[in-house]
Amino acid sequence: MDIIKTGNLKKSYMLGKVEVKALNGVDVSIQKGEFVAIMGPSGCGKSTFLNMVGMLDIPTSGEIYVEGNDVTGMSSNKRAEYRLRHIGFIFQFFNLFNELTAIENIMFPMMLNRMPNYRKNAQELLNLVGLGDRIHHLPSELSGGQQQRVTIARSLANSPKILLADEPTGNLDTKSSKEIIELFxxxxxxxxxxxxxxTHSQxxxxxxxxxxxxxxxxxEK
Amino acid sequence: MSAVLFYARKDSEKNKRMFVFIIIAIALSTANIIIINGFMDGITDDFVEKTMETSSGHLNIYPDEQNRYIEGLGVKEQKLDTFDNVIAYSPRINAGGALSYKDKSKSIRILAVDPIKENRVTNILGKIDSGETLDVNDRNGVLISYRLADELKARVGDETVLVFEKGNTKVFRIKGIFRSGMALDTNTVILDFESAAEQLNLSNKASVILVRLSDIALTGQYKDTISRELGAIKVKEWKQEVESILSSTATFKEISSAINAIGLFASAVSVGVILYINILHRRRQIGIMKAVGMKDFQILSVYIIEAMIMGTIGIIAGDMLGYLGTKYLEAHPFSDPILGSLSPRFYTYILYDASLVTMATVILASTYPALMAGRMNIIKAIWE
Structure with missing residues (x-):
């Protein structure tokens, strides 16, 4: 079953007076339970595609189906709700909430989703990513690899259908990168x-x- | 809502410096409103109290429009004696004249009172700066205002010539110099009622009768009764007497409101600018909030709630500062050449008003930055 399907997906930006076509008709199908890597040179539209699928950005034209539902016409609030419940994001620069501890970073999306037992569930997710002993650490007190693991735990907070990772190892050393991919x-x-x-890395x-x-x-292929 | 409150609290805790700065601005603004309004109320109250102390009874009886004096004073006094709640009254004569001392002469207002009756209604005769007050049947003594004494260079014990408006003249000895803190200080002399009546040929007449009731709340009820029982006369309540004072202090209140508005505007600008800068610095955080699924209005709520948290703490601090400041200035008033002293008064309503107005201003000031945060583009917020 296709969990993600795009049809003739296009996105263009105006850079001054020049129109830049970031996506120029992308048709992709991704199956449920698949682990897919998107690769290509800088500026080829990889991240733009991820932003479209993750409903962070709106396509210029084309369709996006998630579990068979057309999500392109959703309102801002609906998209936010969809992101909260069904999509988990992992960014290159971790993008944790600096003022929240590791466990609070994970609890926060659960609280937004009105999940019961959010503290216990957040603790379990931290255990899953191997940071059960770092629950009260602020992001500034964690290494890059640890921060990325917290981000992964946060992205899993509401048991999303899809995990979207934009260069998740781009800011990590080799050892941490390997650990993150093993976790994925x-x-x-x-x-x-x-x-x-x-990812950029073959x-x-x-x-x-x-x-x-x-x-x-x-x-391309 | 719990997630919004949770984040607002955490964000506030994280930005302690900003938090403290905004709280100080809000606190000073709130305290400013309390103290300035306290001063305005203090001045108004002082004027009203001094008027009541020196120039008005609870009810004041005047002649009707056609007459300058109340006729048949004795009969009217007898009728006043019959009212249960009339505990005192004092007839007064108001007239014009001139006061000469050595080679100087000044036009004056004559206020003639019966010391015994007047002391039961006002304490004008107790406002003595130097010398003594008038005695009963003190036919040759006079009290003059301190400003008149200054202008004539006259002192207690000096003899002066008083020319009454009908041309009669009489020599009076300055028995005392008074300071009322009211318009009486400009050019008034106070003398015995009988003496003035004799010089002005006013038998059984008075310009006004000040009436004191057992309870000031009875004025409305007694106004009509006295007017009806005493015949064709005009009766005014004390509130009507101080209306002119209240209307003139209303102008001062408008000025103080403008000062308060400027203070509040400055505070609002501080709150708005600091929140705006804070939000600009936290674009990425806002982008992440949106990415994890926070809705626009929830982000807006985070910053409005943060402003309300700061507003609440600032207002409580400002209320305390305003209360303590008012109490301090009440105990240590500014000296004033006319009123004697200027001090604020503390009333609970000022506290409520200041708190509500400041909170409304803080919320208003935070609305634009909060709206900006809510409407921020996710992509720009996270990646730019």
């Missing part, structure tokens, strides 16, 4: 988590089930 693999295998990951990309190559806003 574990989530994919043990929980059947659908993961769409943008080595990281090869850990996924499938690689989609982007070039100049279209799928």
């Amino acid at each position: 693999r574990k989530l994919n295998l043990e929980r059947g988590q659908t993961i769409v990951m943008v 080595e990281i990309g090869e850990k996924a089930d499938r690689i989609i190559h982007f070039r100049d806003g279209i799928i």
Whole structure:
């Protein structure tokens, strides 16, 4: 079953008076439980695609279906609600809430979703990513790899259908990168988590089930 | 809502410096409103109290429009004696004249009172700066205002010539110099009622009768009764007498409101600018909030709630500062050449008003930055 399907997806920006076509008709289908890597050179539209699928941005034209539902016409509030319940984000620069501790960062989306037992669940997620002993640490007190693991735990807070990771290892050393990819693999295998990951690294990309190559806003192969 | 409150609290705790700065601005603004309004109320109250102390009874009886004097004073006094709640009254004569001392002469207002009756209604005769007050049947003594004494260079014990408006003249000895803190200080001389009546050929007449009731709340009821029983006369309540004072202090209140508005505006600008800068610095955090699924109005609520938290603490601090400041200035008043002293008064309503107005201003000031945060573009917020 397609969990994500896009049809002739286009996105263009105005850079001054010049129109930049970030996506120029992308058709992608991703199956439920798939671990997909999106690769390509800088500026090819990888992150733009991820933002569209994650409903952070609105396409210029085309369709996006998540679990068979057309999500392109959703209002801002509906998109926010959809992100909260069904999509988990992992960013290159971790993007944790600096004023919240590790456990609070994970609790926060659960609280927004009015989940019961959010503290207990957040603790379990921290244990899952191997940071059970760092619950009260602020992001500034954690290493890059640890911060990214907290981000992964946060992205899993509301048991999302899709995990979207934009260069999740781009800011990490080799050892931490390896740990993060192993964690992704574990989530994919043990929980059947659908993961769409943008990466520059061929080595990281090869850990996924499938690689989609982007070039100049279209799928190359 | 719990997530919004949770984040607002955490964000406030994180930005302690900003938090403290805004609280100080709010506190000073609130205290400013309390103290300035306290001063305005203090001045108004002083004027009203001094008027009541020196120039008005609870009810004042005047002649009707056609006459300058109340006729048949004795009969009217007898009727006043029959009212249960009339505990005292004092007839007065108001007239014009001139006062000469050595080679100087000044036009004056004559106020003639019966010391015994007057002391039961007002304490004008107790406002003595130097010398003594008038005695009963003190036919040759006079009290003059301190400003008149200054202008004539006259002192207690000096003899002066008083020319009454009908041309009669009489020599009086200055028995005392008074200071009322009211318009009486400009050019008034106070003398015995009988003496003035004799010089002005006013038998059984008075310009006004000040009436004191057992309870000031009875004025409305007694106004009509006295007017009806005493015949064709005009009766005014003390409130009507101080109306002119209240209307003139209303102008001062408008000025103080403008001062308060400027203070509040400055505070609002501080709150708005600091929140705006804070939000600009926290674009990425706002972007993350949106990315994890926070709705626009929830983000707006975070910053409005933060402003309300700061507003509440600032207002409580400002209320305390305003209360303590008012109490201090009440105990240590500014000296004033006319009123004697200027001090604020503390009333609970000022506290409520200041708190509400400040909170409304804080919320208003935080609305634009909060709206800006709520409407922020996620992509720009996270990646730019």
